Amino acid sequence: MTRSVRMERRRPAFVESVWGGFGGMRGRIVCPRRFVVRCAAEGDGMSVLVVGSGGREHALVSSIAASKKCSKVFAAPGNVGMEGIAELLPGVSAESIDDVVQSAVSNSVDLVVVGPEVPLVNGLVDELEKKNIKAFGPKSDAAVLEGSKSFMKDFLKRHNIPTAWYERFTSPEEAKAFVRSKGAPIVVKADGLAAGKGVILAQTIEEADKAIDDMLLGKIFGDAGDAIIVEEFLVGEEASFFAILDGESAVPFASAQDHKAAYDGDSGPNTGGMGSYSPAPICSPEAERLIMDTVVIPTAKGMVLEGRSYRGVLFCGMMFTEDGLKVLEFNVRFGDPECQVLCSRLESDLLELLDATATGKLEDSEPLKWRKDAAMVVVMATEGYPGKYAKGSVIRKLEDANALEGVQVFHAGTARKDGEIVANGGRVLGVTGTGPSIAVAQERAYKGVEMVDWPEGFYRKDIGWRALARE
Numbered sequence: 001m002t003r004s005v006r007m008e009r010r011r012p013a014f015v016e017s018v019w020g021g022f023g024g025m026r027g028r029i030v031c032p033r034r035f036v037v038r039c040a041a042e043g044d045g046m047s048v049l050v051v052g053s054g055g056r057e058h059a060l061v062s063s064i065a066a067s068k069k070c071s072k073v074f075a076a077p078g079n080v081g082m083e084g085i086a087e088l089l090p091g092v093s094a095e096s097i098d099d100v101v102q103s104a105v106s107n108s109v110d111l112v113v114v115g116p117e118v119p120l121v122n123g124l125v126d127e128l129e130k131k132n133i134k135a136f137g138p139k140s141d142a143a144v145l146e147g148s149k150s151f152m153k154d155f156l157k158r159h160n161i162p163t164a165w166y167e168r169f170t171s172p173e174e175a176k177a178f179v180r181s182k183g184a185p186i187v188v189k190a191d192g193l194a195a196g197k198g199v200i201l202a203q204t205i206e207e208a209d210k211a212i213d214d215m216l217l218g219k220i221f222g223d224a225g226d227a228i229i230v231e232e233f234l235v236g237e238e239a240s241f242f243a244i245l246d247g248e249s250a251v252p253f254a255s256a257q258d259h260k261a262a263y264d265g266d267s268g269p270n271t272g273g274m275g276s277y278s279p280a281p282i283c284s285p286e287a288e289r290l291i292m293d294t295v296v297i298p299t300a301k302g303m304v305l306e307g308r309s310y311r312g313v314l315f316c317g318m319m320f321t322e323d324g325l326k327v328l329e330f331n332v333r334f335g336d337p338e339c340q341v342l343c344s345r346l347e348s349d350l351l352e353l354l355d356a357t358a359t360g361k362l363e364d365s366e367p368l369k370w371r372k373d374a375a376m377v378v379v380m381a382t383e384g385y386p387g388k389y390a391k392g393s394v395i396r397k398l399e400d401a402n403a404l405e406g407v408q409v410f411h412a413g414t415a416r417k418d419g420e421i422v423a424n425g426g427r428v429l430g431v432t433g434t435g436p437s438i439a440v441a442q443e444r445a446y447k448g449v450e451m452v453d454w455p456e457g458f459y460r461k462d463i464g465w466r467a468l469a470r471e
Contacts, residue, residue: 045071046351049104050086051094051124052115053079055377055412055430056336059343060113060350061086062410067351076103080421081411094119101127109133111355117193117333120312121147134358137312138332142303145310146332149191149229156327159302161295163327164232164319172216178230179208185233190215192224196260196272197386201233236321237466238328239280240338241288243296243316244353247309249362250300252292254345254370255283256338257466262386264462271386272427275463277376277438278341281470282320291316295327311357340410340430341375376441376464377410377432378449380457385426393423393456400451406434406441407448428457438467 046069050061058081065073065085076099078088092099095118104112112128114120114137123140137143144151150168157163168191169175179186179202188211190198198221202208208230215225242253256278262268283291295316303310315331315338334342343350347369356365382389398421401409410432413425429452433444442464449459 045069046110046355047072047074047108048351049074049076049100049107049109049112050078050115051076051100051112051119053077053094054115054336055379055410055427056334056339057115058082058410058412058430059340060115060334062408063343063346063350064113064354067349069349069351069355074103074107074109076100079411080414080416081409095122097122097124097127100124101131101133104128104133105131111136111351111358113137113354115333115336117143117146117331120332121193134355136354136358138310142308142310142312143332144308145299145303145314145330147193149189149329150227152330153229153231155299155302155306159298161298161302161327162325164234166229166231168227168229169212170216170227172212175212175216175228175230176209179205179212182230182232184208187229187231187233188212188215189229189231190221190225191227191229192221194221194224197221197270198224199270201270234319234321234326234328236319237282239283239318239320240276240335241283241291241295241316241318242334242338242342243292243314244357244362245296245300245310245312245314246357246360246362247300247304247311248360250292250296251362251365251368252288252296253313253368254278254342255280255288256335256341257282258335258338259460259463262381262460264460269386271381273335273337274379274381274427274460275377276335276337276341277374277441277464277467278338278345279374281438281467283318287320287325290325291318294325299330311360336412337377337379337410337427337430340377340432344375344377344408344432344434345371345373347371371434373406373434373436374438374441375432375434376438376445377430378445378459378463379412379427380429380431380449380452380454380459381427382413382423382425383456383458385458389426390456391422391424392417393454394420395423395428395457396420396453397451398429401431401448404444404448404451406444408432408434409448409452423454423456428454437471438464439471442468 073086075086076089076092112135120143125135200211257280317328410430413428415424431448435441
């Protein structure tokens with residue numbers, strides 16, 4: 001049974017956190033009870049605005065629209081795949097805080113679900129709260145966990161949460177001297193937001209030097225590279241673990257494994273993600289409890305103690321090393337494409353969970369239920385991605401792919417032009433398969449991919465290879 005770990009408020013003027021739970025820490029475990037969704041009026045369904053336009057947001061919209069508590073879904077700006085299940089607001093950019101807030105007000109929205117990280121870091125939830133509009137996602141002072149890698153690393157160090165050794169630099173010369181003192185391989189990261197591409201795994205000192213110059217001098221990631229982190233190259237197996245936090249309670253959500261490299265064999269440049277599957281076999285129940293004990297709970301507690309109470313989903317990028325579990329990164333939103341497989345597996349009402357989180361009522365929530373099926377998503381991207389690519393190529397036979405057993409195609413970078421669906425981004429489609437095993441989910445996902453008629457697209461052919469080796 002899913003359990004929530006609750007932090008008790010002792011004084012209204014100051015939150016003194018006492019956590020209990022998986023690791024035998026002081027406090028108490030609160031077993032979830034039935035909860036009541038607070039709608040705009042008794043008997044009314046909820047009106048929800050999902051912010052974003054990618055595959056993650058398509059998955060969120062699909063799950064929210066299926067909720068018995070939902071009366072209407074808006075998507076700002078949304079995408080072609082959401083047509084028919086949400087009212088699209090194509091003129092509202094996800095990064096325009098004022099426009100999103102005004103849309104929420106004018107459409108009498110009960111709950112705003114923020115998909116991407118940029119509006120979270122820039123304070124969208126803060127502005128919504130000023131208008132008394134509920135939102136799923138952290139405020140800007142908590143979203144800094146993703147907005148600044150140096151803040152995140154310093155936070156982990158302050159709260160004794162395991163991670164790789166590191167240093168922050170703004171001087172190329174000092175960064176290069178540090179690299180020479182440590183040797184290669186080594187990791188160079190842009191400090192700010194870089195759409196999941198700001199990490200260079202340098203195999204040699206020369207590669208590290210180039211990454212340092214490219215970020216600090218060449219500004220390949222813009223202002224995100226005004227400072228960089230140089231850190232230890234961890235060896236092991238990576239997995240993503242998600243937990244839901246409402247400032248007082250923490251609930252383990254699910255695990256997944258992502259494939260960041262552009263090409264087969266985990267080769268090529270880093271991307272936003274070329275595929276994912278869930279559950280991650282390496283993330284056993286024992287590993288999940290350990291992550292809750294040593295990462296999620298200390299993070300939630302530490303954020304409260306620092307006056308940055310965290311509410312939303314916490315995406316923990318974890319590395320399983322010979323020396324134990326270590327945090328690679330935190331993200332303050334659902335991953336993309338991980339969200340597609342998580343939503344495909346979740347049996348519980350997603351909207352109820354999101355609303356309980358936004359209102360601080362996780363302790364009252366029912367235990368999460370998951371389908372027994374595994375899920376896998378294969379990303380189809382435009383040739384050239386993550387570098388330069390052309391827009392406008394026509395995509396056909398999407399309906400045929402969606403009609404296959406256990407297959408759902410999530411749109412990420414599509415548009416409608418002259419009655420046809422065309423590519424309008426780098427990562428364009430997320431073809432998702434579900435089945436009783438990773439192997440079956442993979443087979444169905446790739447059947448869906450092969451059904452899609454899009455010569456200008458490409459995809460990895462080895463998504464799930466780690467999991468298949470274990471089955």
